[in-house]
Amino acid sequence: MEITINRESKTPIYLQIKKQIEAMINSGKLPPNFILPAERVLGGRLKINRSTVIKAYMELKAEGLVESRVGSGTVVLAPFSKDGIQEKMYVPPLRWNQLESRRVNKSNEQTINNILSVFEKEKVISFASGVASEDSYDMELLQSIQTRLLEKHREKVLMPTPVDGCSELKHTIRSYLQQNGINAGTKQIMVTSGSQQAVEFLARLLIEPGDVVLVEEPTYIGAIQAFESYDARLIGIPMDEEGIRLDILETCLVKYRPKLIYTQPTFHNPTGMTMSLNRRKELLKLAYYYNIPILEDNPYEELYYEGEKLPSLKSLDNNDYVIYVSSFSKTISFSLRVGYVVAGENIINRFIKFKQITDIQTNTLSQYFVHEFVAHGYLKNHLEKIRNKYRKKRDLMIAQLNKCNVEGMRIFVPGGGYFIWLELPNNIRMNELIKLLGDKGIIVMPGDVFYPKYNIESNFIRLNFSYPKEQDIEDGIEKLLDCIVKCSNSNVKVGHPVETVLNPYL
Ligand SMILES: Cc1ncc(COP(=O)(O)O)c(C=O)c1O
Known part of the structure; x- marks a missing residue:
């Protein structure tokens, strides 16, 4: 050459x-x-x-x-x-790494995807999800609604709806909210693809990198991810038996001047806690005093297993400080992806623009399905049925957990919702436990995912009781306890774990 x-x-x-x-x-x-x-x-x-x-x-x-x-x-x-x-x-x-915009938060966090992927696998007992059990449905009813919609309302259900939702569903949501003490016009309501979308929209609207959001600690992982994807700084506020600690919250309001307070006052995910009425009123007063909006996330409100409902923050708020999100995911079905947000018209108008860009509108058939289900009164009966069902499953899970003979366990008994928050001995080898459970085909949510970024070592796990079948609860919890004993350095004791009943009527 x-x-x-x-x-x-x-x-x-x-x-x-x-x-x-x-x-x-x-x-x-x-x-x-x-x-x-x-x-x-x-x-x-x-x-x-x-x-x-x-x-x-x-x-x-x-x-x-x-x-x-x-x-x-x-x-x-x-x-x-x-x-x-x-x-x-x-x-x-x-x-690709170099092509990605600076806006993109580079974390590869995939917890929600990991949980949802389980549904395609067989022979797994999942205590990790947050969905309804398939056997809680009246299939004939679902089929008849679907058939009716496709036969009689084809001209509507196969067509687009306005970006903020079809007016029938918005009116239905409006009267449903009214029955729960929330007075909102249809211009203050927007239908979203699950309430997760509304949480993300609010993060998109408010958060500049470094802005502080105060959250209960622990808190819902989807909210953590939404805020962190806009580089918010999340500050966790601990809870006591009445809900978020207001003394610490106030210190943080003064110190950080946050953009937002995010809270789930009713049947909190993951702990199952419910904020007392007094705490709700005091929280609102603080928000007014320091001029900070509140995002109230309330998808579990209807799933109470004893007593009555407490008023939502939104229903107590006469000053438009509370942005309220809720969903039909937990009451009808997760897969419909129908949620909604109630906020001032100015905020809804911003969200309409975001929705146009994101997915244009929520699935039309799902919207009409929910409208039929609620407006024709089926939701009421369905709720009664699932409350009974889930109460039974919750009690079964607690009874099974109480068979444990390891020292240092505490069961947080929720008055409603989907989850039991379980404290394990504080010297538990968590990674080993999750691996061992995985080998036995059992999936639980490790507690650390519910804490903002700072790598916390949590000795909690979250157990869902709505989805698994009763037999799976019996078998799965037995195996779980077995694994806990194997991965615990604590003494095996005679007796029961401590139960903490989370009383919503304080
Ligand atoms: C507290 C909380 N907020 C929001 C969501 C999201 O629900 P959706 O299916 O309506 O998006 C969930 C789902 O697990 C949740 O637990």
Whole structure:
């Protein structure tokens, strides 16, 4: 391979080398698989720096004329085929990491996806999800609603709806809210693709990188992810038996001047806690005093297993400080993806723009399905049925957990919702436990995912009781306890774990 260099030329030396090799390849003088001299060798031969040869070879690579092969060096590739694409052309890999915008939070957090992927697997007992059990439905009723919609209302259900939701459903939500003490006009209501979408919209609206959001600690993972995806700084406020600690909250209001307080006052996910009425009123007063909006996330309100409902923050708020989100995911079905947000018209108008960009509108068929289900009174009966069912499952799970004989366990008994928050001995080897459970086909949510970013070591797990079948609760909890004993350094004791009943009527 003969190369000559003209040091007087204006063409840089690396380009002279590149052009000569290119010409030799195109003329066939250097056949496919010909190995070019090593950079150091050619550099020595031409009395030039090795880096100049490297640069020339990189140009040839970028044009797909040669490629580097481990063990061989730089090798000539086959020429262009008829369709213009080289048979073994070198295509540099796309550097997606470098293409991603700075806006993107680079975390690869996939907890929700991991939980939902379980539903495609068989022979797994999942205590990790947050969905209804399939056997809680009256299938004939569901089918009849679906058939009616498709037969009688085809002109509506196969068509688009306004971005903020179809007016029938909005009116239905409006009267439902009215029965629960929330007076909102239809312009203050927007239907969203699950309430998760509304949480994300509010994060999008309010959060600049570094803005502080105060949250209960622990809190719902989807909210953590939504706020953190806009680089919010989440400050966790601990809870006591009446809900979020207002003394600590107030200190943080003064210290951080947060953009928002995010709270789930009723059957909190993951702890099952319910904020007392007095605490609700005091929380509102603080928000008014410090001029900070509240996002009230309330998807579990209807799932109470004893006593009565407490008024929502939104129903107590006469000053439009509370943005209220809720959903039919927990009461009808997660898969419909129908949630809603109640807020001032100015905020709803902003959200309409976000929704246009994100998914244009919530699935039409789902919207009409929910409308039929609620407006025709089916929801009321369905709620009675699932309350009984879930109460039974909750009690069964607690009875099973009480069979444990390891010291240092505490069961948080919820008055409603989907979850039992379980404190394990504080010297539990959590990673080992999750792995051992996985091997036995049992999935639980480890507590640490419910804490904002700072790597907390949690000795809690969250157990869902709405989804698993009763038999699975019996078998699964027995195996869980077995694994806890194996992964615990605590003494095996005679007796029961401590129960903390979370009383919503304080
Ligand atoms: C507290 C809380 N908020 C919001 C959501 C999201 O629900 P949706 O299915 O309506 O998006 C969930 C779901 O688990 C939740 O637990």
